Amino acid sequence: METIYLCIIIFLFVLAVFDLIVGVSNDAVNFLNSAVGAKAASFKTILFIAGIGIFIGAALSNGMMDIARHGIYQPEHFYFAEIMCILLAVMLTDVVLLDVFNSMGMPTSTTVSLVFELLGGTFALSLIKVHNSDTLGLGDLINTDKALSVIMAIFVSVAIAFFFGMLVQWIARVIFTFNYKKKMKYSIALFGGIAATSIIYFMLIKGLKDSSFMTPDNKLWIQENTWLLIATFFVFFTILMQVLHWLKVNVFKVVVLMGTFALALAFAGNDLVNFIGVPLAGFSSFMDYTANGAGNANGFLMTSLLGPAKTPWYFLIGAGAVMVYALCTSKKAHAVIKTSVDLSRQDEGEETFGSTPIARTVVRISMTMANSISRIMSSGTKEWFNSRFRKDEAIIADGAAFDLVRASVNLVLAGLLIALGTSLKLPLSTTYVTFMVAMGTSLADRAWGRDSAVYRITGVLSVIGGWFITAGAAFTICFFVALVLHYGGNISIIALIALAVFILIRSQVMYKKRKAKAQGNETLKQLMQTSNSEEALQLMRQHTREELSKVLEYAETNFELTVTSFLHENLRGLRRAMGSTKFEKQLIKQMKRTGTVAMCRLDNNTVLDKGLYYYQGNDFASELVYSISRLCEPCLEHIDNNFNPLDAIQKGEFSDATEDITYLIQQCRKKLENNEYNNLEEEVRRANDLNGQLSLLKRKELQRIQSQPGSIRVSMVYLTMVQEAQNVVTYTINLMKVSRKFQMESEMP
Known part of the structure; x- marks a missing residue:
């Protein structure tokens, strides 16, 4: 013993x-x-x-x-x-x-x-x-x-x-x-x-x-x-x-x-x-x-x-x-x-x-x-x-x-x-x-x-x-x-x-x-300590790429998680996506706040030349997060209340669109991380095609509402999903455009 x-x-x-x-x-x-x-x-x-x-x-x-x-x-x-x-x-x-x-x-x-x-x-x-x-x-x-x-x-x-x-x-x-x-x-x-x-x-x-x-x-x-x-x-x-x-x-x-x-x-x-x-x-x-x-x-x-x-x-x-x-x-x-x-x-x-x-x-x-x-x-x-x-x-x-x-x-x-x-x-x-x-x-x-x-x-x-x-x-x-x-x-x-x-x-x-x-914050620390405007601009570009890449990574993961969970009536997945979205909103606010403080490190000419693009990029990142939030919220409420699911046609249509949207965000994130914007026009064309495809889905759903009786709740949530998916595409490509203008030494056409 x-x-x-x-x-x-x-x-x-x-x-x-x-x-x-x-x-x-x-x-x-x-x-x-x-x-x-x-x-x-x-x-x-x-x-x-x-x-x-x-x-x-x-x-x-x-x-x-x-x-x-x-x-x-x-x-x-x-x-x-x-x-x-x-x-x-x-x-x-x-x-x-x-x-x-x-x-x-x-x-x-x-x-x-x-x-x-x-x-x-x-x-x-x-x-x-x-x-x-x-x-x-x-x-x-x-x-x-x-x-x-x-x-x-x-x-x-x-x-x-x-x-x-x-x-x-x-x-x-x-x-x-x-x-x-x-x-x-x-x-x-x-x-x-x-x-x-x-x-x-x-x-x-x-x-x-x-x-x-x-x-x-x-x-x-x-x-x-x-x-x-x-x-x-x-x-x-x-x-x-x-x-x-x-x-x-x-x-x-x-x-x-x-x-x-x-x-x-x-x-x-x-x-x-x-x-x-x-x-x-x-x-x-x-x-x-x-x-x-x-x-x-x-x-x-x-x-x-x-x-x-x-x-x-x-x-x-x-x-x-x-x-x-x-x-x-x-x-x-x-x-x-x-x-x-x-x-x-x-x-x-x-x-x-x-x-x-x-x-x-x-x-x-x-x-x-x-x-x-x-x-x-x-x-x-x-x-x-x-x-x-x-x-x-x-x-x-x-x-x-x-x-x-x-x-x-x-x-x-x-x-x-x-x-x-x-x-x-x-x-x-x-x-x-x-x-x-x-x-x-x-x-x-x-x-x-x-x-x-x-x-x-x-x-x-x-x-x-x-x-x-x-x-x-x-x-x-x-x-x-x-x-x-x-x-x-x-x-x-x-x-x-x-x-x-x-x-x-x-x-x-x-x-x-x-x-x-947390090592990504090292760039921000260096930015806050520098007094040289040119060095501050380079550090700010690097910091912006790091932050916006995180936003696109969030968008890619949570857009797919929200849609997949809704189509499979996975309540836990939707709740997880909603929780991630609330947390991301706080991070976006923090990103805007710290970015504004960091802009003070730049001289007046640089602020006038690049400042607008920086703020636009933050705004588009914010709208992207809020679009996914507006997508997730009605989906969560719909599944939580045990309403009727989408029919097979709606699921098939939106599943195809989801794969294309996820791929678009993924490609944009890679370009942003690598700071490569030479062939961005290819992603712009893909985004325009996707928006056209989503507009077609809206018209089809409106025709179905008129031609046959069905659950109005299902149609409402489906139309909301299509609309917010369009917003996700639009804000993603707009974010890339202004990011290119902010990152490049000379403005791109």
């Missing part, structure tokens, strides 16, 4: 390595977002500083794994076999869940995932124990206070971090303005002193509070002399920052890099339990069981978990090394960072998220409130405030998303709020606080303009929604996994381990496919 549990312990530590890698991929955004977004240093330098912080934080952590040992469940009422069931269920769920979120580029909370996984697994086993016992109740088995405190902290930290991020950044911007180098002669020393003191205080209170050298006497001394320490640090750093400013050192960069180090150290020191706490609790349980359990896994109570445990130094060093390796090599970490940076960037650009009714309502209410305040303020006051927020004067590094002032506020304020929450014993999540502070500061900086606010708010709501989904998914999945492990025995253990491995491998494969598909 001990052999199977030894295998489980080994597997828990294997999963812990994956969990460390996945966890760092998720949480790297917390301490890298500001430094990367402001380009405070090279990416390698930022990673180096963060890596040192992570390694020191992990090595100095004393490994108090209370939340995994007795934070959620009451171990004195659980047997060894039950504890191992819960811990294995938690690790299986945690690794897979976090990997899924990272693959989507969405930051989530490792703390919340761990707590709710423990809660879900414990709840499953508790229900079984309560059912089989006359004396035990759920309150005896589950520590509900801890779970409730985490839930409350979610709501509180999200609101507080966003509000104070917005307020403090607004004050900082009023003081320094966007042209901060002209306004920091006397204020920079004070700002640097406050920022550096806050960071050191944060490191002492949050980052090193549980470190191995932090004895009770040291903690007591720090607590009794907190204000003396703060005053000393403030005076020292204020003088130091003024001296650095005189030496022409950018104090904001110093603050940003200090803050990055502090947050990385705190992350490793405090969140280490989220990654290795469960395996260490399992290891401690196994050692106690082998020493005292007498081979009775279902009769040995785990009272030993009530006491604190010191983590051996080699576990801490190993965990730190794995975390640093993951930070430097994980592509998923970079994807999560990109999500946060994109939502907080200062300038316009490609918006990752779409628009939702809630976001539109929030923007509308905010505009109403802003207009009301504007009417109350005097014109002089408004002009003065506007002079402090002139974004055209912003000093932003090449390729950066925002400036160093905002990056400094992000890090200092996030550190202070987390330290404050820790001192008040509130379990604030590093992810929640840092992300929402970044969103608040970007709003205060007027980065959310009328043209981008709705998309940014949608993105923020999506991320916040992901946090709550994490909690629900972690609880639910771990609940059922624990039940399967409990009732399934050794077979279920092997099966679920194999399933977890399969999901992780599949996730990696899918992620690589998505990355390969």
Whole structure:
């Protein structure tokens, strides 16, 4: 029996390595977002500083794994076999869940995932124990206070971090303005002193509070002399920052890099339990069981978990090394960072998220409130405030998303709020606080303009929604996994381990496919960064070919899918086509938006010469998608209502036309991809012949309606199909014509 549990312990530590890698991929955004977004240093330098912080934080952590040992469940009422069931269920769920979120580029909370996984697994086993016992109740088995405190902290930290991020950044911007180098002669020393003191205080209170050298006497001394320490640090750093400013050192960069180090150290020191706490609790349980359990896994109570445990130094060093390796090599970490940076960037650009009714309502209410305040303020006051927020004067590094002032506020304020929450014993999540502070500061900086606010708010709501989904998914999945492990025995253990491995491998494969598909965005990135009009035109031509080729590929696939599904009365196929069409509409809107921003990179003569063709191409692509939508909608409604199908003659006629239309789109797509338009006239003739053939089909159907009774619904949907098929042909060939004019160096006749 001990052999199977030894295998489980080994597997828990294997999963812990994956969990460390996945966890760092998720949480790297917390301490890298500001430094990367402001380009405070090279990416390698930022990673180096963060890596040192992570390694020191992990090595100095004393490994108090209370939340995994007795934070959620009451171990004195659980047997060894039950504890191992819960811990294995938690690790299986945690690794897979976090990997899924990272693959989507969405930051989530490792703390919340761990707590709710423990809660879900414990709840499953508790229900079984309560059912089989006359004396035990759920309150005896589950520590509900801890779970409730985490839930409350979610709501509180999200609101507080966003509000104070917005307020403090607004004050900082009023003081320094966007042209901060002209306004920091006397204020920079004070700002640097406050920022550096806050960071050191944060490191002492949050980052090193549980470190191995932090004895009770040291903690007591720090607590009794907190204000003396703060005053000393403030005076020292204020003088130091003024001296650095005189030496022409950018104090904001110093603050940003200090803050990055502090947050990385705190992350490793405090969140280490989220990654290795469960395996260490399992290891401690196994050692106690082998020493005292007498081979009775279902009769040995785990009272030993009530006491604190010191983590051996080699576990801490190993965990730190794995975390640093993951930070430097994980592509998923970079994807999560990109999500946060994109939502907080200062300038316009490609918006990752779409628009939702809630976001539109929030923007509308905010505009109403802003207009009301504007009417109350005097014109002089408004002009003065506007002079402090002139974004055209912003000093932003090449390729950066925002400036160093905002990056400094992000890090200092996030550190202070987390330290404050820790001192008040509130379990604030590093992810929640840092992300929402970044969103608040970007709003205060007027980065959310009328043209981008709705998309940014949608993105923020999506991320916040992901946090709550994490909690629900972690609880639910771990609940059922624990039940399967409990009732399934050794077979279920092997099966679920194999399933977890399969999901992780599949996730990696899918992620690589998505990355390969996303490579097309590299052209757009280069386009947004270039300042040369000729280079911008060539990049825009390449980007346009890539985007329009995707539209024609969609049209080819979904036109054929819609028609084939309708003719064979395949409801599922029509629904799939309709779903693809809705998604494509969003992509078309995004394509138009990013294309318009990209046109700003061209000079006036080029815009006048080629701009009209570009916009016409986008319009024809949009009409092509909407034509397929208008084709799919009545077909779906017809089949969904179980109306009579087309007769054999109608099916035969339209099937022949569908093959020809699909072939036309396919040939046009190939020409577009290869940028070859020499024999486009052949496709134009084919399109004219097809339109003539479709017009003939309409006349035949109208004659059939007049000459013989039949289902009017069938005739209506058939005529709609023919009409939209004509539109598909027309818009496809028109798209090719204007694309040729846009792509060619000289206009074709």
